[in-house]
Amino acid sequence: MKLGFTALVDRYGIALVQALRVESEIGKTRVSRESNGHTANKYPPSYQPTDDFAGHFEFGLKYEEIHIEFFARLFAATGPGPIEAWCREAPFGQYARRTGFLYEWLTGELLDVPDVSNGGYVDAISSQCYLTRTEFVRNRRWRINDNLPGTAAFCPLVRRTEIVQEALLFDLDAALGALHQAFGADILMRTASWLTFKESRASFLIEKEADKTDRVQRFAYVIAKHCGHIEDPLSSNSLHTLQAGILGHDAVGLGLRRSPVFVGQSTMREDIVHYVGPNFETLPQLLEGLSAFEAATRGAEPLARAAVIAFAFVYIHPMRDGNGRIHRFLVNDTLIRDRALPDGVILPVSATITSSVDFRVRYDRTLEAFSRPLMQRYAASYRFGDLVHYEDGTSSNLIFDDYKDALFAWRYPDLTEHVLYTAQVVAHTVRKEMADEAQVLVMFQRAQTQLKDVLEMPDQDANRVIRSLKENGWQVSGKLKKAYPQLDDSARAERVVEAVRSAFEG
Template sequence: MPVPIGYEWLKEHFQLSVVPHSVRSFTGGLLGTRADQIKRHEILEQNLPDSARPEETLAGHLLFALEHEGANPAYLRQVFLQTGAKDQIQSTIQKRPSGRWSRRLWFWYEYLTETLLPLPDCKAVKYESVLDEERYFTAHPINIRRYCLRNNLPGHGRFLPLVQKTDALRKESDASLEQCLHSALADYDEEVFARASRFLTTYETRTSSEIESENITPDKYIRFGRALEMAGQTPLTKERLIEIQNIIKDGHQQEPDYRVEQNYIGGPGPQGVALPPPRPENIEDLMDDWFTMVERLADSDVPASVRAGILSASFVYLHPFIDGNGRISRYLIQDVLAKSGILKSGIILPVSGGILNRQKDYYQTLDLLSRAICAQTDYYIDEAGHITIEGETDHLFRYLDLTHYCQWLCEVIGDVAAHLLPKEIDTLVLADRLYRALDDLLDLSAKELRLMVKIILDNEGKLSKRKRKQFEFLTEHDFKQIDLVAAEVLKINTRQ
């Protein structure tokens, strides 16, 4: 019979309301004393020999968890608030004040509770990092003499999302993404870039709205496009987020501040709730802490694609506005990439197009944490469809493990940079050539020519008989010439 240790023991023993940790450890499993591992639903389960079992105390399992299962501030903070935890932790530290894991436990307790233990600073020993830099993405370290530790956390005590360095994420770097973009765009001249800039902005605006299954008015098209073009050029502030939200929504839906109502993501009825975001009275505080985390991350060497994942995902889960949160989260991706200097001036990376191509995966990826948060939330929905959250839930959003989402987004960004971006620019170049060729052949207005080009490109180079009805004033000879011109332009493009 497997018996939990570490974080799982702490969770069961103290009935913690937390999102499950990425590692669960047990002893006494079916494989006896042989260690074994298996991954289920993105959680690594490991069976360890009985000799690995720690002392059956709060402090014993805390030290085991920190050493063998990694950091989880959500678990740690809740355990630290348990009756008797302070005295037991203090006693444990006093026994080995210079121990590697004692010092880390000491740091985490004072950092997360903002309470100093009545202990003198530890004696001078070799400085070590709070987070294992081989395991986690970290920020620039700050030496703390009290524990002889380097605080390299990519956030702070009240908002600290973590991302683990999986094999795939270890390959991420600003240099590799910049090289990928350079290779993809090397063959295009400045004139093409000028056209591509406007085209990609329009494309990103359209696909971001399509993800939300919402039609966008021409006016919002223009305004959101202008906002995208400003990504990376203005500080990220509360006022800026509200400005973006009000660009996205029509006048009667605009919000002057964060939401004051409880909303949720999902369909109607209790069974349709996919994510109940934090209560509105907690949003101002959570967002203040979110912005502090953003500043800490900005001054770090965490790759831009990973930072984009952290900001966009954490924002979506907080859901600070009634509506428009998804599109703002995708604006944040552009903002991070632009500020990193990876993108050429004026070029938008059409990430929303890449997400739209994997829309099912997008929602499934977000749903992994949504379900876990939902499972820890007590709520009810009244007959009018309004949701009410029972109890405090803001702690569920402060310390999320965003590894899975960041890995997925980095795959999308890489695919967009290597394939979708040059493909869309090639389509633009091809459309320009076809437009000019048809303009030389036919006496049509610009609007009619653009429509014809779109129809031909959407139909693999053909103007179908059904679509010809939109140009009834043309002759059969005209249509034959159009087919010849389209075939020649497409043949030229294929050869290139």
């Protein structure tokens, strides 16, 4: 016999986008098995709850995982009746109080029960098991410490699994300090300038777009100017500024979209849909909810915050174009605001994502952790009809029939996998990408010095010579000799080559 939340899913016919990760039933002994992120628990008969809403929901709160999308759908299906009956029967019970609080918080509807008059305050969710707001808000009606990290408009869930907690232990400040000690402040700051450009260029690879120089430079400028400095980055005005900087001020349809959107690919015959974004009419409340999360969790783990803000943004998909680059901009922006990164230092997270097949595949899979089940749930809900012209200048023939139902998922995404991936990407970026770039810059500076010992020239010319030699396998090309006739002297040319080569290979 199924117990807890799974029993209520079956009883009320709840169709979830994000499946319950825990399933409980009665067996002979207590046994727990985990496979592919799903946990199957068996409990002895002594754990059998009463076979009603209160019994199964209390069991779920005690022994299973918080699942906000499920709670919202369940309360919409049950209405207030079962919760009111439970709260009258057990007015001081912590599980009845938590359920009453959650119902009112999620639905905005007041239950027909009196305020709880006494009893100790209890947390809405466990701060040991989930990412919560840094300062709880006391709800006197239910005597609940409201520590939920968002609002009813948007509240992501991050489970503090063992592997997530281990990843969040990465000490970004200490890792940057180690680079500072190894290479010095001057090298790191000079490296930071190059990494800003590298981050911009790699971002275009992720978007599968041509990295035209002007577009790369625009995004690099946006990163350098606005990361950690733009006021309220999730506001409409700031998003417009970022988008205009990325796409150009003359781009069509700047600002929050006023049209349907999907992410996919086009073929000669049809459009293949990988993800449908929320209805444009709900964008303001979703962004306000994400901003509320940002404010409520300040002081919490920067890596977790950066992941939630960035990935939630790309799922909300509020702009016609530029969402992906703003998504990755927000990672650095959050880390700088949280003072986990020094101002002016940019982590080339996009470069890490594109650095290996594994990181790229995991990036796509991380995005699919939410998008794939969403599209599986609503596979029959979208189609292409007549072309409609929308007020933001978009012409679209996408029709999606279940915006209202899908809003339960868009509002309450589980972003645990996204936090894990982001933390691991940041750790690799500092330990590998930044360290490698700093080492290359050290060698390049050494090559400049050694080259000038043989043949004095301005830095710009020295850089040209070094790049040419390195690209041509330590051979002096005819083009280089034409530009620098001094290299026609074979003995001098040989000394120049050895000076540069030894800097990189010594």
